[in-house]
Amino acid sequence: MFIIGELINGMYKNIGKAIKEKDKAVIQRCALAQVQAGADALDVNCGPASSNPVSDIQWLAEAIQEVTDRPLAIDSSRPQVIEAGLKALKNKGIINSTTADTEKLNTLVPLAKKYNAKLIGLTISAKGIPQNKDQRLELAANIIGTCVDSGFPLEDLYLDPIVMPVNVAQSQMKDILEAIHEFKIIAEPPVKTIVGLSNVSQGTCARSLINRTFATMAVAFGLDAAILDPLDSELVDALIATELILNKQIYCDSFLTAYRKK
Amino acid sequence: MAQELMLEEWPGAVFTVTIGATKEEGGSRKHTIKVGGQTALPFLFPEGTMPHRPVIAYEVWDTAPLDWPQELQKTYADTLKDPLSWAEKCVKEYNAKILCVKLQGAHPDFGNKTPDEEAKFIAQLLKRIDVPLIILGCGDDTKDNLVLPACAHAARNERCLIGDAVQDNYKTLTASVLADGHNIIAESPIDINIAKQLNILISDMGLPLERIAINPTIGALGYGLEYAYSIMERARLAALAGDKTVAMPFICFVAAEAWRAKEAKASSAEFPIWGPESERGIAWEAMTAAALIQTGADILVMRHPKAAEKVNNYIDELMQKEQ
Numbered sequence: 001m002f003i004i005g006e007l008i009n010g011m012y013k014n015i016g017k018a019i020k021e022k023d024k025a026v027i028q029r030c031a032l033a034q035v036q037a038g039a040d041a042l043d044v045n046c047g048p049a050s051s052n053p054v055s056d057i058q059w060l061a062e063a064i065q066e067v068t069d070r071p072l073a074i075d076s077s078r079p080q081v082i083e084a085g086l087k088a089l090k091n092k093g094i095i096n097s098t099t100a101d102t103e104k105l106n107t108l109v110p111l112a113k114k115y116n117a118k119l120i121g122l123t124i125s126a127k128g129i130p131q132n133k134d135q136r137l138e139l140a141a142n143i144i145g146t147c148v149d150s151g152f153p154l155e156d157l158y159l160d161p162i163v164m165p166v167n168v169a170q171s172q173m174k175d176i177l178e179a180i181h182e183f184k185i186i187a188e189p190p191v192k193t194i195v196g197l198s199n200v201s202q203g204t205c206a207r208s209l210i211n212r213t214f215a216t217m218a219v220a221f222g223l224d225a226a227i228l229d230p231l232d233s234e235l236v237d238a239l240i241a242t243e244l245i246l247n248k249q250i251y252c253d254s255f256l257t258a259y260r261k262k
Numbered sequence: 263m264a265q266e267l268m269l270e271e272w273p274g275a276v277f278t279v280t281i282g283a284t285k286e287e288g289g290s291r292k293h294t295i296k297v298g299g300q301t302a303l304p305f306l307f308p309e310g311t312m313p314h315r316p317v318i319a320y321e322v323w324d325t326a327p328l329d330w331p332q333e334l335q336k337t338y339a340d341t342l343k344d345p346l347s348w349a350e351k352c353v354k355e356y357n358a359k360i361l362c363v364k365l366q367g368a369h370p371d372f373g374n375k376t377p378d379e380e381a382k383f384i385a386q387l388l389k390r391i392d393v394p395l396i397i398l399g400c401g402d403d404t405k406d407n408l409v410l411p412a413c414a415h416a417a418r419n420e421r422c423l424i425g426d427a428v429q430d431n432y433k434t435l436t437a438s439v440l441a442d443g444h445n446i447i448a449e450s451p452i453d454i455n456i457a458k459q460l461n462i463l464i465s466d467m468g469l470p471l472e473r474i475a476i477n478p479t480i481g482a483l484g485y486g487l488e489y490a491y492s493i494m495e496r497a498r499l500a501a502l503a504g505d506k507t508v509a510m511p512f513i514c515f516v517a518a519e520a521w522r523a524k525e526a527k528a529s530s531a532e533f534p535i536w537g538p539e540s541e542r543g544i545a546w547e548a549m550t551a552a553a554l555i556q557t558g559a560d561i562l563v564m565r566h567p568k569a570a571e572k573v574n575n576y577i578d579e580l581m582q583k584e585q
Contacts, residue, residue, distance in 0.1 A: 250500050250508060252458035258507045261462070 001239050002041065002225035004073050004094070005034030006198065008060065010047015019046060019056050024063040031064045037230040038240075038260050042068070043096060044085065045075035054084040061088035073120070073227070079107045086115040094118040096227070097160065100125045100139035105146040118156040119147075120194055123179070129162055133175040136161050137182055144187045158194040158225055159183045165202040166210055173214075180221045197228040197235075212238040220246065269309050272502035276300045276509050276558075277472035278314070279445055281360060282394025283421040288443075291420065292392040295360045297475070297560040298511035303498065304558050305580045310502075315581050316555050318570045319360045319396055319563045320352040321517055324375070324383055325367030331527035333543045334565055345383070346390045353391045356567040362396040363387065368409045369400035377412035384416045396423045396447075396513070396563070403431045411438035418442040423513070423561075425449060426477055429460050436467045447513055449477040452486070454493050454508070461507050475561065476510045482519040482526075483550045490514075491557045498558040511560035520547040521565065548572040555580070 007030050010016045018026035031042055042064060046056040053076065061072055065088075073094035074085030086093050097120035098108035112119040123130055123139035130136045140159050147157055161179040164172055184190040195218060201210035212235040215226060219242045230236055240259040243249045252258055278299040283289025295317055302310025326342045327334075341348040345363075352358040365380050367373035375383075384397065397413055399406030411434060414424055425447025427435045432448070439446045448464055450457035457476055465471050476497065480490035494512055501509035520526055526546035530539050547569035551562045555577065564570045 250454055250458050250496070250505065252455045252462065252507070254459060254462045257466075258458060258462050258505075261465070261507060 001219060001223075001243060002192075002194075003039050003230055003236070003239070004041045004043050004194075004225060004227040005031075005037075005039035005230045006043050006196075006227045007034055007229060007231070008042055008064065009045040009075070010050050010056075011045070012047075016047050016049050019050060019060065022059065024066075027060060027063045028067045031068055031070075034230045035068050035070055036260075037233065038236045039070065039230040041071040041073055041094060043073040043075050043227055045096075046081070053078065053081045057081050057085040058088040061085055065090055071118075074117075079104075079111065082108070083111055083115075086111070086117055089115075089117075092116055092118065094120065094158075096120045097122050098143070100142045102142075102146075105143065109146050109150050109152050112156070113150065113152050118158060119152065120158045120160055121147075122160045122162055124162050129164070132172070133179050133182070136175070136179040137186065140179075140183050140191075141186060144191060148187075154187050154189050154191050158192045160194050160196065163195045163197065163199045163214070165204065166200055166214075167204050168202075177217055177221045180218055180223050184222050192224040193222060194225040194227065195223060197226045208232055208234060211235055215239055216242045219243070267308065270302070270306075272302055272310060274301075274502045274504040274506070274509060276498070276501055276511060276560075277474075277506075279423070279472060279475055279511050281396070281421060281423045281445060283419055283443075287421070288419040289421060290388065290392065291394050293359070293394070294421070295394050300498075300502075300558070302502065304556055312581075314560075315577055316560055316562060317360055318358075318551075318574060319362040319513075319561055320356060320358040320567075320570065321362045321364060321563050321565050322349045322352060323364050323366050324380065325373050327366070330565075331521055331539075331543055332529075333527075333540055334521065337566060346386060349387055349391050352567075353393055356570065358393060358570075360394045360396065360561075361391065362398065362563045364398040364400075365409055365413065366400050368405050369402050370405060372400070374405075375409075377408045380409045381412040381416035384413045388417060388420060394422065395420065396425075396561070398425055398447075403428075407431070407434040410435055414438040414442045414444055417444070421445065423447060423475055425475075425513075427460065427464060429456055429463070432460060432464055433467065436464050436469055439473070440467070440469050445473045445475060447475050447477050448510075449479060452479045452481070452489050452493055454496055457493075457497060458505075458507050461510065465507075471506055471510065474510045475513045476508070477513050477515065480514050480516070480519055480550075480554060482516075482523045483546055483553065484525065485519065485523055487550060487553055491553060494554070494557040494559070512554075512558055513561040513563065514551075514554045514559045515563045516551045516554065516559075517547055517563060517565035517569075520550040520569075544569045544572070548576075552576055 046053040073096040075096040121143035123136045200214045201207035276298040282291040282294040299313040367375045423445045426449035497508040526543040551573045
């Protein structure tokens with residue numbers, strides 16, 4: 001399971017404040033805490049309040065890379081912010097994200113190629129959020145098609161089926177899980193799959209429980225990666241146990257420690 | 263249409279363990295032996311590298327083995343009673359690049375030598391021969407916990423490989439290996455889960471994972487070889503997939519198992535149809551080693567020079583495919 005830590009996001013008060021005051025220590029502590037808790041990569045988002053996201057994203061990337069060499073996912077809906085972030089990266093980065101809209105794809109796929117970055121593709125378009133599995137697959141095919149046409153390696157593509165809050169779209173949960181499985185069979189080599197996990201529990205009163213339940217189910221459907229809160233240790237423990245049950249890790253009595261040692 | 267080979271790309275690699283230390287490194291060995299470092303399954307050169315070939319360690323005891331079969335007794339003859347000459351014979355005559363010394367004489371039932379005596383023996387051995395050493399205890403936990411630290415200290419900075427640590431008895435040995443700059447053998451009873459657990463326990467004490475070799479425990483040809491084979495294969499696949507807690511080189515005690523087999527030691531008088539016993543044991547030892555090499559064995563502890571020679575030639579042949 002490829003875990004992308006979600007906590008460096010300007011929409012969180014402490015991070016927003018640190019960005020504003022250029023307080024590196026807060027950002028670096030948050031980065032290290034996530035890495036120690038099992039994050040393989042870190043999401044970086046300046047948040048809506050940033051007055052200068054182009055320079056803020058670079059400052060964030062530089063601050064984080066002083067303390068860890070884990071890959072960073074540059075999280076923005078604006079291509080110029082993404083490119084600014086990618087420029088500041090020492091290692092292979094991740095673009096978070098493109099939608100399935102032609103205009104977006106035509107900008108971001110070449111950008112991913114230029115910077116040799118991985119790319120997260122959301123199966124969503126200007127028409128709105130997909131309502132069922134077939135719409136998700138259609139959007140997925142769009143993204144895959146553009147990548148193939150432009151020679152972007154499919155093994156670097158992560159498709160996100162768009163996870164809806166369970167209290168908003170309960171009837172779609174099964175479709176979302178099945179989409180994860182089917183995304184992997186519509187391309188060769190198979191693409192990778194990812195979810196923004198916390199969305200599933202948005203507005204509910206048992207967030208952690210819902211997050212980890214959905215996460216384990218999604219992994220069983222073939223999920224490769226998730227953007228989540230790695231400090232939720234019950235969630236990470238559940239994911240580690242899931243990999244054990246799926247025979248992706250060898251059991252030993254200290255399997256939780258063993259996974260985090262990797 | 264041209265056939266295209268499907269090649270596996272592995273994200274992980276086996277740790278490289280270095281045995282022996284030269285003068286420049288603070289020891290007194292003529293050379294060092296490196297094992298491990300593979301980035302693919304054994305000899306699959308199109309998929310990855312195998313920077314170090316499997317090595318054969320000649321087994322030497324600190325006391326004359328009483329129950330070794332005739333063929334082995336005959337080969338080593340009188341040197342069996344003089345461990346230092348025995349060791350020297352292996353290096354000079356058989357060109358052994360590394361020795362595996364078993365301190366059997368420390369066992370309460372087989373001589374009960376003191377830690378002091380064994381430490382002196384190791385010091386003398388290090389003076390007499392200049393190849394890297396693997397040092398094994400006698401198998402009695404209580405005694406080994408006294409003898410092995412003394413020997414580890416006597417061989418301080420020579421970067422030996424010392425064993426075996428087991429799940430119920432690893433702390434004393436780990437601490438002394440850590441203190442005196444050696445590597446450790448972690449033994450598990452043909453059990454991947456225990457192998458992994460023991461590596462974690464040892465590394466939790468501060469010994470880096472790249473200073474551990476796994477003794478997976480093997481069975482000889484016809485005596486459970488395939489169980490050991492599949493356990494080793496599973497560990498190696500996990501290691502190549504990125505699990506560092508099982509990414510250690512393997513040490514396999516080939517001869518100790520092979521020469522226990524009835525087929526290796528029974529006399530031709532008893533089983534005339536099996537052919538001469540002078541060839542059978544050698545074949546059994548060589549075949550067991552050859553099979554284990556295919557599943558990732560890095561160090562093969564062997565006894566008969568003819569078996570060792572055959573296996574060495576076999577390794578040479580396999581390594582040539584690299585070009």
